[in-house]
Amino acid sequence: MNREENQEALTTSTKVEVLKNGPLLVYGTIEVKDKDGNTETKNKTTAFCRCSASGNKPYCDGSHIKAEFKD
Ligand code: FES
Known part of the structure; x- marks a missing residue:
């Protein structure tokens, strides 16, 4: 993997974290589709x-x- 490919892989990766007593955090660039499409x-x-x-x-x-x- 060359440097540009490696950089793209880093910037397109996502990480998900569940916060205690709080929201679900998603790190990275994502596309969210709502209930209306x-x-x-x-x-x-x-x-x-x-x-x-x-x-x-x-x-x-x-x-x-x-x-x-609480969760
Ligand atoms: S309003 Fe923050 S987790 Fe529901």
């Missing part, structure tokens, strides 16, 4: 709601704190 490209870090209290699903809006989400 609309797609949106997200870069860097995207937080997805795990608690179901968000007013901006599927994304986390911080409502898990007020909802005292």
Whole structure:
């Protein structure tokens, strides 16, 4: 793998992290398709709601704190 290919592999890789008592974090560039079929490209870090209290699903809006989400 040459340097350009290696750099592309690094920038296109994704990492998923579950935050204790909080959202699911996805690191990297991803395409999100909503329930109506609309797609949106997200870069860097995207937080997805795990608690179901968000007013901006599927994304986390911080409502898990007020909802005292535990998991
Ligand atoms: S996890 Fe943050 S609002 Fe649901």
